[in-house]
Amino acid sequence: YKEYEKKVKELSEEKETYRRSLETEVKKLQNCTMDATHKIDETLTKLLEKKEKYVVAIYQVSKYTTAASLLCIEFHDLRFSRQDEIVEEVKRQEEEVKVFHEAYDCIVAEDKILDKDFRKDFFDVPNSVVDALYKLFKRRPRFVTPTDLLKEHRLCASLPPDALGKMLKAMEDLDSPENMPGGLNPSIWERFCAIRRTKVESEHQVKLKALTLAEMQAFLQRRRDEEKAAEQEIKNLSEKNRLLTDTMVQVILKQGQVELSATDLTVDYTDLILYHRSVVDHLRKQIRMLGEEKIATMVKRKDVRKGTIQLEWEHKVLRKKIEDLHDKARNIKMLRLSEEQRHMTVIMFLFYSVFCLLHLIFLYFTSQILLMKRTNLNWGS
CATH class of the missing domain: 1.10.287 (Helix Hairpins)
Incomplete structure (x- = not known):
């Protein structure tokens, strides 16, 4: 102890x-x-x-x-x-x-x-x-x-x-x-x-x-x-x-803040203009906004052009179908059918022709509307 x-x-x-x-x-x-x-x-x-x-x-x-x-x-x-x-x-x-x-x-x-x-x-x-x-x-x-x-x-x-x-x-x-x-x-x-x-x-x-x-x-x-x-x-x-x-004022700026293309060996600073940074930022913001608007307009023009080409292709397909139907109609006329069969065939052909004609009219007006939109976009750009 x-x-x-x-x-x-x-x-x-x-x-x-x-x-x-x-x-x-x-x-x-x-x-x-x-x-x-x-x-x-x-x-x-x-x-x-x-x-x-x-x-x-x-x-x-x-x-x-x-x-x-x-x-x-x-x-x-x-x-x-x-x-x-x-x-x-x-x-x-x-x-x-x-x-x-x-x-x-x-x-x-x-x-x-x-x-x-x-x-x-x-x-x-x-x-x-x-x-x-x-x-x-x-x-x-x-x-x-x-x-x-x-x-x-x-x-x-x-x-x-x-x-x-x-x-x-x-x-x-x-x-x-x-x-x-x-x-x-x-x-x-x-x-x-x-x-x-x-x-x-x-x-x-x-x-x-x-x-x-x-x-x-x-x-x-x-x-x-x-x-x-x-x-x-x-x-x-x-x-x-x-x-x-x-008067001449010496201003020290960081690299990258002088927006001047230095292509020559010696850069001439006599005719430069000194702006506040807010002015330059505002100008860049406007340039960016206008660029985005131009890109959006170009995308719209592309979509209109794509739709126009698709409609033209569908128009050509329908023309080919009409030509094919005309050939089939000639072949049907050359067949020997009864009066009732011939009458039914003519009625079906007429209905089909009217349907194709209406479809062609719809495609024509749609293509004209797209062309008008495209013209307006060209004027706007």
Whole structure:
């Protein structure tokens, strides 16, 4: 009994020792698990923070791209409206220049007519005197020269408002009787002075119109240059807008999701279009449904064709039977029978012939119905 108690005690001590070792090992494993879990949680937290940063960066870039695109579109619309205004203004200026040019041509023509009609106005004066008058007709005061007019045009782009008054005032010295040729009637000299003043006024109007026409043409050319510059700027903005909206995006896809025939060694992906998977699945579903409908239609056509062939075969069989019955009828007519037997035979033959005829009519209409169904199926397919 003592030995038994000793062994029980030793066994209890061993159990206690083993339990303690197991508890120690469990604590170590729990600590290791907690450390691993803590490290995994930290790694996941860092990954989540990094993902959030990437998402924020992507949204920022998308927002910047959208804002830049909207700004380009708005500026593009403004430039388009401005270009339309410039085009309308150019058209209006071209029309005004055209009308003004016609008026200028009329004034120049009238001025040339004054020069040509000078001798006609003095037909009652000798030619020598007319030549002297024509030289005086071409004379002008010396204070105004074409060079001075050109300088004034460059400085102020128009003639001074009192230029005609100064010119007419300077012409008074030339209109004095001291400059009149000898032997000329004073009335003719007065008429000559009036014509010369009219000529001076016409020349002044021609010069004024020429300067105004030059200003209008210069202004029109500036507007045309602005129109060309606006068109070029619109082209540049359109290209920038395209580059902002049509950016290159790298998408990683699994093998089999890129539906492209790789016949060449190098595949060109520049003109590919990226669709959502739902669009492709919907398209495949429609293709499958249409394929099933086509197969069902082909099966119906096959059945109709099979029925038609069977009816044609039955029709041929019945024709052969009719021919056989005609042969039998001829043979019966050639037999020598009594009147009663012959009468019964004819009646049976008639009944059988009517039955075959009705059967043929039924087969004919059935075949026509099948042919109509087949035609409808062909039209439907």
